[in-house]
Amino acid sequence: MAGRSGRTVRDLRRGNRAAVLQRLYFDGPMSRFELAPATGLSGGSISNVVAELVEDRLVEEAGTVESDGGRPRTLLRVAPSAGHMIGVDVGETRVRVELFDLTLTELARTERPLEHHGYDVEAVVGHIRDGIAEVLAGTGITAGQLLGVGIGVPGIVARTPERGAVVHGQTIGWDAVPLESLLRSTCELPDSVPYFIDNGARTLGQAELWFGAGRGSRNAVVVLFGSGVGACLVTEGTEYGRALEWGHVTVRVGGRRCRCGALGCLEAYAGAGALVDRWREAGGHPPQGADEESALAALLAAARSEADPAAVAVLEETAEYVGAGLSDLVNLFQPERILIGGWAGLQLGPRLLPALRRHTSAYALRHPTEQVSIDLGTLGPDAVTVGAAGLPLTDFFAQGGRRATRSQ
Structure with missing residues (x-):
């Protein structure tokens, strides 16, 4: 039966369960006494909901705490073994697959290199399939215990009724790849077991905002630097983030050709491969046969020693291009925080951060610039995988701790 708001008793119960689970997850352990004001539910509702969640083995006791003159209060927490998620990062050089328990504690991981196949769809699907099988076999977790598989990919993800999640990855040569249906027919x-497929910058952003440097922000942008460049916007109207193709804003009219085919994109100057190419073109000497991560590390080492003027000049120019790109984010979205992540961002950040702040201030409007902080993310290279695993977890919470039965 629906009330005046259109919500049924089942909807109310699901919402109450979700509120308690999320509060315990992010702020627990907590007592029943603390949960009532924290969730806005009555003491009676808290008692009923907690009893249900304990019976479902989603919540368990976690010790006691002294109360003011009364009996000790029992602390509650989300039970780590109540469910498991797999997170997948389809990165530039490898596919990383990790298995987590319900509290996002890593239980197993595997990585498979992409260098011989690049972004060949069949190879990527095979790596995901084999990685999932390996992490499950290594832990004894059964597929039936999974809440879902979350996957972060480069590109735009569209959801279709017929084929599920379809990936439009122009920079990697993926034209409407029906990744979800391919995985369903292969894995x-x-x-x-549902699949949750989304842009890698969004999964990175979700991880940083849940567990990293962005926690507590109402309006933040998390930017990702790897071979490509992306961003995730989180505002009060986009609770779990919206992916932005920020790497393809134009920073130089008629400039370098980007992987997407356009001229002057930020990614053509600030992506890891582009940085190494520009260093070589300026007279630098990247190590022969090195992958992007090693070549970028060599560029930074050359700039630190100041023995290579070309390396110093490339990094200084890059800082200005990125600062101009960040100023667009500041002017458009007026965030409280901008966080820099991705494997290349974490390498470049310590060197470039002061210059990025300076150039952003020079190109952005004064008032929003005074309100924003620009810092490095804190979760490291696993952030995309953690955020990907957070996609099925988010759905699990939204369902009040009930398992999804259809792919998203």
């Missing part, structure tokens, strides 16, 4: 997972 040996039951149909009841």
Whole structure:
């Protein structure tokens, strides 16, 4: 039966369960006494909801705490073994697959290099399939215990009724790749296990905002630097973030050609591969046969020693291009925080951060610039995978701790 708001009793119960689970997850352990004001629910509702969640083995006791003159209060927490998630990062050089418990504690991981196949769709699907099978076999967790598989990918993800999640990855040569349906036909997972596929910058942003430097922000942008460049916007109207193709804003009219085919994109100057190419063109000497991560590390080492003027000049120019790009984010979205992540961002950040702040201030409007902080993310290179695993977890919370039965 629906009330005046259109919400049924089932909706109310699901919402109450979700409120308690999320509060315990992010702020627990907590007592029943603390949960009532924290969730806005009555003491009676808290008692009923907690009893249900304990019976469902989603919540467990976690010790006691002394009260003011009364009996000790029992602390509650989300039970780590109540569910498991897999997070997948389809990165520039490898596919990383990790298995987590319900509290996002890593239980197993595997990585498979992409250098021989690049972004060949069949190879990527095979790496995801084999990685999922390996982490499950290594822990004894069954597929039926999974809340879902979250996958962070480069590109724009569209959801279709017929084929599920479809990836438009122009820079990697993916034209409407039906990744979800390919995985369903390839992976040996039951149909009841949902796939959650989203842009890698968004999964990175979700991880930083849940567990990293962005926690507590109402309006933040998390930017990702790797071979490509992306961003995730989180505002009060986009609770779990919206991916932005920030790497393809134009920072120089008629400039360098980007992987997407356009001229003058930020990614053509600030992506890791572009940085190494510009260093070589300026007279630098990247190590022969080195991958992007090693070549970028060599560029930074050359600039630190100041024995290579070309390396210093490339990094200084890059800082200005990125600062101009950050100023667009500041002017458009007026965030409280901008966080820099991705494997290349974490390498470049300590060197470039002061210059990035300076150039952002020079190009952005004064008032929003005075309100924003620009810092490095704190979760390291696993942030995309953690955020990807957070996608099925988010859905699990939204369902009040009930398992999804259809792919998203």
